Amino acid sequence: MSKCVHCDANNKGWFYCRSCGEKASVSKFSTNMWMRTERGKRSDIEFRTQTIDESVDEMNKERNTRYA
Numbered sequence: 134m135s136k137c138v139h140c141d142a143n144n145k146g147w148f149y150c151r152s153c154g155e156k157a158s159v160s161k162f163s164t165n166m167w168m169r170t171e172r173g174k175r176s177d178i179e180f181r182t183q184t185i186d187e188s189v190d191e192m193n194k195e196r197n198t199r200y201a
């Protein structure tokens with residue numbers, strides 16, 4: 134079981150810590166997997182029109198809004 138890199142809380146596979154709200158893992162693999170699962174459900178066309186950095190920023194914004 135991995136732990137949050139920010140607050141050291143147990144992390145049950147969440148990409149974002151349920152305790153502190155920060156990204157629980159800094160691994161690139163986690164980000165890519167999240168993009169394949171969550172982002173992949175949406176429009177591929179929308180994704181392709183953005184750079185990777187822009188897409189990550191947008192995802193972070195969506196996450197922050199959702200859990201605000």
Ligand SMILES: [Zn+2]
Nearest residue numbers: 137140150153
């Ligand atoms: Zn945390």
